Amino acid sequence: MLSAQEIANYQAQxxxxxxxxxxxxxxxxxxxxxxxIAYAQAGARVILAGRTVEKLEQVYDQIISTGGCExxxxxxxxEGATEDDFNELANQCDQQFGxxxxxLLNAGILGQRxxxxxxxxxxxxxxxxxNVTAQHLITKALMxxxxxxxxxxxxxxxxxxxxxxxxxxxxxxxxxxxxxxLVQTWAAETEGLNSVRINCINPGxxxxxxxxxxxxxxxxESIASPxxxxxxxxxxxxxxxxxxxxQSIDAQIK
Ligand code: NDP
Numbered sequence: 001m002l003s004a005q006e007i008a009n010y011q012a013q014x015x016x017x018x019x020x021x022x023x024x025x026x027x028x029x030x031x032x033x034x035x036x037i038a039y040a041q042a043g044a045r046v047i048l049a050g051r052t053v054e055k056l057e058q059v060y061d062q063i064i065s066t067g068g069c070e071x072x073x074x075x076x077x078x079e080g081a082t083e084d085d086f087n088e089l090a091n092q093c094d095q096q097f098g099x100x101x102x103x104l105l106n107a108g109i110l111g112q113r114x115x116x117x118x119x120x121x122x123x124x125x126x127x128x129x130x131n132v133t134a135q136h137l138i139t140k141a142l143m144x145x146x147x148x149x150x151x152x153x154x155x156x157x158x159x160x161x162x163x164x165x166x167x168x169x170x171x172x173x174x175x176x177x178x179x180x181x182l183v184q185t186w187a188a189e190t191e192g193l194n195s196v197r198i199n200c201i202n203p204g205x206x207x208x209x210x211x212x213x214x215x216x217x218x219x220x221e222s223i224a225s226p227x228x229x230x231x232x233x234x235x236x237x238x239x240x241x242x243x244x245x246x247q248s249i250d251a252q253i254k
Pocket of ligand 1: 025026027028029030031032050051052055076077078079080105106107108109130157158159160202203204205206207208209210211
């Protein structure tokens with residue numbers, strides 16, 4: 001595996017994802033949007049999954065206008081989606097492509113920045129549904145089509161507050177601790193049994209709507225842009241990370 005510095009500075013070969021079929025969740029905005037565009041520019045056929053169709057259409061247009069392979073749009077809301085909905089997504093991948101080569105599980109919500117003692121139950125339930133339960137169910141449903149690929153990569157999204165507990169991050173922090181555990185458990189259960197690798201990325205402070213919601217007083221230009229952190233996303237999705245499994249990787253050097 002490359003060092004943290006090498007990952008943060010990674011330069012993918014041209015067409016490193018040529019003809020790969022990659023599904024990105026939360027592809028309409030922020031980091032997911034940048035990743036969908038980066039994967040398309042690297043030659044992938046990207047499935048843009050998310051809840052706001054207009055945003056997904058804008059990403060679609062941007063990919064087409066920059067000469068990328070025509071993406072697909074798949075509307076899905078992780079708050080209400082059921083196991084049947086994810087199984088239907090898997091069926092459609094199977095029918096259309098016979099496989100899935102990459103899955104970037106990026107969609108997430110912040111919830112409240114408040115002490116646990118006053119955290120609202122309904123917000124807690126929603127954050128864990130979107131950030132954990134739906135992430136697990138979509139992975140479970142898509143595993144057969146991922147196994148049909150010769151070399152598939154699943155990337156969950158973690159956070160620094162999912163590694164060390166910090167005050168006032170509530171359900172979001174707990175959800176990211178759960179993501180770290182999910183990745184380790186999935187990776188341990190599938191190691192040596194199939195060609196699917198399962199890892200997570202910690203983007204680090206990145207200028208998006210979620211970051212602005214968490215740190216409203218911060219100057220967005222003082223931190224990384226979503227485009228700045230794409231080297232790690234390209235590395236972990238591409239062929240050079242094919243032996244990396246069960247790892248939690250930083251997109252930025254500390
Ligand atoms: P954004 O808020 O910019 O984007 C989040 C994306 O998730 C949006 O596309 C949003 O869709 C989608 N989404 C939210 N809820 C749902 C839902 N119920 N169903 C389907 N899609 C949904 O956040 P970021 O780009 O910053 O975050 C991306 C990931 O990176 C998250 O997992 C976050 O926790 C993680 N992260 C981000 C950091 C940062 O500094 N930005 C730091 C550490 C981790 P829509 O646009 O329709 O709302």
